[in-house]
Amino acid sequence: MSSTAVSTVLPMFIAGERRESRGHAEQLFNPATGAPTVIFQHSTRDEINAAVDAAQAAFPAWSRTPVLQRCRVLFHFHGMLERHADELIALITEENGKTLEESKGSFQRGLECIEFAGGATSLMMGDTVERVGTGVDGYSIRQPLGVCAGITPFNFPFMVPLWMYPMAIACGNTFVHKPSERVPRSAMRIAELLHESGLPPGVLNVVHGARETVDALLTHPKIRAVSFVGSSAVAKYIYATAAANGKRVQALGGAKNHSVVMPDADLRSAAQVVMASSFGCAGERCVATSVVVAVGDIADPLIAELRRIADSMRVGDGAAPGSEMGPIITPEAKKRIAGYVDAGIADGATLVRDGRKDSCSQSSGNFLGPTIFDNVTPQMKIAREEIFGPVLSVVRVKNLQEAIDLINSSQYGNASSIFTRSGNTAREFVTSTQTGMVGVNVGVPAPTAIFPFAGWRGSFFGDLHALGKDSVQFYTESKVVTCRWPED
Ligand code: NAD
Numbered sequence: 377m378s379s380t381a382v383s384t385v386l387p388m389f390i391a392g393e394r395r396e397s398r399g400h401a402e403q404l405f406n407p408a409t410g411a412p413t414v415i416f417q418h419s420t421r422d423e424i425n426a427a428v429d430a431a432q433a434a435f436p437a438w439s440r441t442p443v444l445q446r447c448r449v450l451f452h453f454h455g456m457l458e459r460h461a462d463e464l465i466a467l468i469t470e471e472n473g474k475t476l477e478e479s480k481g482s483f484q485r486g487l488e489c490i491e492f493a494g495g496a497t498s499l500m501m502g503d504t505v506e507r508v509g510t511g512v513d514g515y516s517i518r519q520p521l522g523v524c525a526g527i528t529p530f531n532f533p534f535m536v537p538l539w540m541y542p543m544a545i546a547c548g549n550t551f552v553h554k555p556s557e558r559v560p561r562s563a564m565r566i567a568e569l570l571h572e573s574g575l576p577p578g579v580l581n582v583v584h585g586a587r588e589t590v591d592a593l594l595t596h597p598k599i600r601a602v603s604f605v606g607s608s609a610v611a612k613y614i615y616a617t618a619a620a621n622g623k624r625v626q627a628l629g630g631a632k633n634h635s636v637v638m639p640d641a642d643l644r645s646a647a648q649v650v651m652a653s654s655f656g657c658a659g660e661r662c663v664a665t666s667v668v669v670a671v672g673d674i675a676d677p678l679i680a681e682l683r684r685i686a687d688s689m690r691v692g693d694g695a696a697p698g699s700e701m702g703p704i705i706t707p708e709a710k711k712r713i714a715g716y717v718d719a720g721i722a723d724g725a726t727l728v729r730d731g732r733k734d735s736c737s738q739s740s741g742n743f744l745g746p747t748i749f750d751n752v753t754p755q756m757k758i759a760r761e762e763i764f765g766p767v768l769s770v771v772r773v774k775n776l777q778e779a780i781d782l783i784n785s786s787q788y789g790n791a792s793s794i795f796t797r798s799g800n801t802a803r804e805f806v807t808s809t810q811t812g813m814v815g816v817n818v819g820v821p822a823p824t825a826i827f828p829f830a831g832w833r834g835s836f837f838g839d840l841h842a843l844g845k846d847s848v849q850f851y852t853e854s855k856v857v858t859c860r861w862p863e864d
Pocket of ligand 1: 527528529530531532536554555556557585586587590591605606607608610611613628629630631661662762764790829831835
């Protein structure tokens with residue numbers, strides 16, 4: 377296990393060193409066992425300023441380090457992470473609760489972000505037009521911004537930070553990361569490993585805390601850009617506040633994702649995939665299927681199959697071999713999710729499977745068994761709001777158009793998917809669905825790092841998304857040069 381995992385007080389990481397904080401302390405707990413893990417401290421304003429100053433001081437040398445050398449550090453980092461894979465995967469599971477298999481998947485997706493950022497050498501290339509005027513050439517170059525900040529959620533402690541700073545630093549920026557106050561240990565450990573891989577001190581710094589720490593970053597005059605991933609209400613706040621303070625912002629928010637199952641779909645495989653998409657990571661994924669839209673007469677057999685799979689799902693400590701679903705992040709989150717089950721019943725939905733009655737839900741960890749509602753209507757609270765837990769709603773509709781209209785009426789627009797054997801139906805769905813990420817015969821998809829993570833509407837605030845070529849544009853400023861050399 378990592379050095380941070382066994383220490384009792386979690387430090388910050390500033391200017392290449394672990395630093396103890398003087399801020400307000402909180403005890404963190406393992407979500408599966410309820411056992412205390414580390415004491416976490418909210419960074420003070422002075423400590424946050426020290427982190428930003430360290431990033432600012434590192435910027436001139438790092439931004440002038442050739443891009444090939446910057447990428448070489450990322451290649452070393454990639455190898456370092458692979459060598460520490462078992463330790464990191466265990467740490468993700470211990471602090472977040474997801475199963476080891478899920479942690480392994482998110483670890484791999486994190487590595488993909490580094491692989492993509494390692495191509496900054498070509499991704500940063502500008503354009504050239506010779507002779508835009510007589511004897512005049514025009515070309516564009518991409519330059520780093522300066523100090524960037526990243527604020528991340530609890531559900532992917534390893535992967536989401538890697539959506540941000542590998543590309544930011546490959547482009548020549550320096551960075552201050554504020555991980556979720558519920559899962560700060562993975563972030564600390566990977567920052568240490570990045571420095572052991574040759575990153576100069578100050579290029580990446582880690583501070584801790586919640587709203588106060590975030591506010592200090594959003595209003596800090598030396599920070600040029602803010603990347604955020606979290607819930608929509610906070611994303612909107614981050615977007616407005618950081619923009620009002622003159623910063624470039626990308627703020628990825630929450631989601632309510634739909635999977636449409638057409639009457640011609642392969643029922644068994646669609647049900648398997650939907651269940652993995654809904655209950656993987658205990659439904660704590662921004663790309664979880666939260667609503668199944670059953671079209672026509674597939675509804676009855678589909679619900680029977682979803683229930684059969686849910687009944688056989690092994691819920692337990694994510695670290696235990698064979699666990700298929702781990703706990704919810706905190707007891708408060710479990711209570712909030714159980715409240716949605718009450719709301720579904722009160723609104724008149726049919727509770728097909730009540731996970732609150734499963735034996736796991738009575739144990740000491742934050743477990744909640746898989747829960748399924750049928751006959752959910754679009755007006756119900758469970759159909760409209762992000763539950764972010766193991767609760768799946770089934771809405772029955774008559775045809776494809778009704779399914780598309782339902783998706784397009786959601787306040788969110790993160791992702792959706794369709795299960796069908798018809799190319800024409802799939803094509804119509806891809807064209808007409810107003811979500812930024814669309815899947816065909818796959819669960820609600822999270823694209824690989826080479827594409828942007830492209831939420832729409834209430835799921836994203838900003839212009840340039842995380843990952844893909846958008847991230848290169850986000851973390852660089854474009855400069856256009858018009859150049860004439862007079863004849864001697
Ligand atoms: P959250 O919004 O509660 O917290 C995210 C970050 O914001 C944390 O670092 C937290 O400290 C900070 N924060 C919380 N409240 C704040 C406030 N009032 N002011 C300023 N900062 C604040 O989200 P979470 O519970 O950690 O994560 C789950 C949410 O993240 C879900 O809504 C999920 O859909 C979303 N998410 C979205 C994506 C995506 O790509 N769109 C990916 C992962 C998670």
